[in-house]
Amino acid sequence: MSAQLNLYENLADELGTLIAGRVFAPGDRLPSIRHLSQQKRLSISTVMQALRLLEDRGLIDARPQAGFYVRHRARTMAEAAPAERLDAPGYVGISNLLMKVLKANESPGIVQLGSAWPPDELLPVRRIQKAIATVARRQPAMLSRETCVDGNETNFTRQVIRRSLDWGRIDPAEIVITNSCTEAISLCLRAVAKPGDTIAIESATYFVILQLIESLGMKALEIPTDPRTGLSLDALELALREGLVDACLFIPNANNPLGTIMPEQNKKRLAALLSEHDVPLIEDDVFGDLCFTADRPWPIKAYDTSGNVMLCSSFSKAITPAARVGYVAGGKFAERLAFLKMVSSGTTSHFFQAVLSEFFVGSSYDIQLRKMRRALVQRIAQMSDAILRYFPEDCSVSEPQGGLVLWIRMPEGVDALALHEGAMRKGIAIMPGPLFSASGKFGNYMRLNCGNAWSPGIEGAVKSLGELVYRAGERT
Numbered sequence: 001m002s003a004q005l006n007l008y009e010n011l012a013d014e015l016g017t018l019i020a021g022r023v024f025a026p027g028d029r030l031p032s033i034r035h036l037s038q039q040k041r042l043s044i045s046t047v048m049q050a051l052r053l054l055e056d057r058g059l060i061d062a063r064p065q066a067g068f069y070v071r072h073r074a075r076t077m078a079e080a081a082p083a084e085r086l087d088a089p090g091y092v093g094i095s096n097l098l099m100k101v102l103k104a105n106e107s108p109g110i111v112q113l114g115s116a117w118p119p120d121e122l123l124p125v126r127r128i129q130k131a132i133a134t135v136a137r138r139q140p141a142m143l144s145r146e147t148c149v150d151g152n153e154t155n156f157t158r159q160v161i162r163r164s165l166d167w168g169r170i171d172p173a174e175i176v177i178t179n180s181c182t183e184a185i186s187l188c189l190r191a192v193a194k195p196g197d198t199i200a201i202e203s204a205t206y207f208v209i210l211q212l213i214e215s216l217g218m219k220a221l222e223i224p225t226d227p228r229t230g231l232s233l234d235a236l237e238l239a240l241r242e243g244l245v246d247a248c249l250f251i252p253n254a255n256n257p258l259g260t261i262m263p264e265q266n267k268k269r270l271a272a273l274l275s276e277h278d279v280p281l282i283e284d285d286v287f288g289d290l291c292f293t294a295d296r297p298w299p300i301k302a303y304d305t306s307g308n309v310m311l312c313s314s315f316s317k318a319i320t321p322a323a324r325v326g327y328v329a330g331g332k333f334a335e336r337l338a339f340l341k342m343v344s345s346g347t348t349s350h351f352f353q354a355v356l357s358e359f360f361v362g363s364s365y366d367i368q369l370r371k372m373r374r375a376l377v378q379r380i381a382q383m384s385d386a387i388l389r390y391f392p393e394d395c396s397v398s399e400p401q402g403g404l405v406l407w408i409r410m411p412e413g414v415d416a417l418a419l420h421e422g423a424m425r426k427g428i429a430i431m432p433g434p435l436f437s438a439s440g441k442f443g444n445y446m447r448l449n450c451g452n453a454w455s456p457g458i459e460g461a462v463k464s465l466g467e468l469v470y471r472a473g474e475r476t
Helices: 002-020 033-040 044-056 095-105 125-138 154-163 180-192 207-215 233-241 264-277 331-345 350-360 364-390 416-425 456-475
Strands: 060-063 067-070 175-178 198-203 219-226 247-250 281-284 309-314 326-329 405-409 445-449
Touching: 002 044, 002 364, 033 044, 044 060, 044 067, 095 207, 095 416, 125 350, 154 175, 154 350, 175 180, 175 331, 180 207, 180 247, 180 281, 180 309, 180 326, 180 331, 198 207, 207 219, 219 233, 233 264, 264 281, 309 331, 326 331, 350 364, 364 405, 364 456, 416 445, 416 456
Parallel strands: 198 219, 198 247, 247 281, 281 309
Antiparallel strands: 060 067, 175 326, 309 326, 405 445
């Protein structure tokens, strides 16, 4: 029975990733049951079970006498117009507003559609508990001693390298273990830029990136981003030619908040551009393992031949945020990064590095990723469909290829910050769009977390948000 279950679930997962990657776009007809049976060498009943599972996940619809079709989702965002000019770089000033919003969003009893954290039921808590007990029993000295010199636990470094083997091989000497991906990014900014320097970022981008740039007294240059293909390389090339950029900080795999994956040819071109202009890139790859494509997308680091790319990540989104273990593969900046790490926060917990290493033994991590991807594809589809039902017709949403958030454009004139206040009065947390821009753009956008299991409470919150958007639109 378990073998049969694995067969139909595996087929459903495979088709689901093809749908998420738009190999099968909304409205497309899936291959026939007979064709899938012959192609995959599975029984008709197994294929039918897989297709019913995709129906349950909200990804396809059955049409009598016609077959199975990819379900149409909420209205999606149009492609961005080409950028003919760039805004001037500017200092960032979002921290006060951001801290106010984050504090409000953590109020008790709130329906959490704001913070982009996976819920507890998707995290492997029991397996982590088991790994903690194993390490504590086998290596009790780790609970009482730390070193101030060597910050890397050998087994954990080995696991980071193993995870990179699909696209290349990271030199162990490049790796610096950090307290989260956020610390990795902060160290990289300090290693390659100084106060007053300009950092090229995507528009929109994750608000913590903006906070870090602000805290270090640097400027941000917003590069236009397409809702399907990500960063505009033409706009970046213009900025590089004009000498406006001292360093870049991008999220090419599952951008937060858009969920886009930069096409591979764009990644190659970007790596070549930065090498040509000798400009360093800080690559945030924290959601790279949670992309919905059939194969894990390669980072830009895979195409770097100059040592200019610093790859930053962690396992907090897929395993446990409590460990606070991240890393950076620092290229030619590794030695500088190691020094900055030592004088900033000492070493990262060797105990939790060992715990994660223990978790990676066998196939636990791959099983966990399959579980999370399957759940997130379904939950994003459910949120998209709810927005289609409850929001005004002139709203549109992103089509995430990874991660756990949706980026929503509301009608012109709707104030996302005012909407946040109205949502809080109804006990609903959201993230307003201006927090994802250095210059306060995206005033009529918001980001919603889709990680929570679908429930009447979540659906009710989305319906209430739709009513608020309707009323806000009527006042404009």
